[in-house]
Amino acid sequence: xxxxxxxxxxxxxxxxxxxxxxxxxxxxxxxxxxxxxxxxxxxxxxxxxxxxxxxxxxxxxxxxxxxxxxxxxxxxxxxxxx
Numbered sequence: 001x002x003x004x005x006x007x008x009x010x011x012x013x014x015x016x017x018x019x020x021x022x023x024x025x026x027x028x029x030x031x032x033x034x035x036x037x038x039x040x041x042x043x044x045x046x047x048x049x050x051x052x053x054x055x056x057x058x059x060x061x062x063x064x065x066x067x068x069x070x071x072x073x074x075x076x077x078x079x080x081x082x
Contacts, residue, residue: 001019002019002026005023014070018063018072021073025063025075027078028078028081029056033053036052055077
């Protein structure tokens, strides 16, 4: 998503918005996955890691469907860093 966003962000505001959202999503869910993997030591990570993976897959599918239909979609549970 980072490369496509950097190349195409000046072409369309729609691409810029979704590219920025995708990059923020990847950063946040990578952090969530690392925290969940580390928390396996305390055993809560065994519940958190599958939940993070499932949420990531579901939100990617929802965002792809919304983007394909031309709608904006704000992915929940992410920080707008970029």
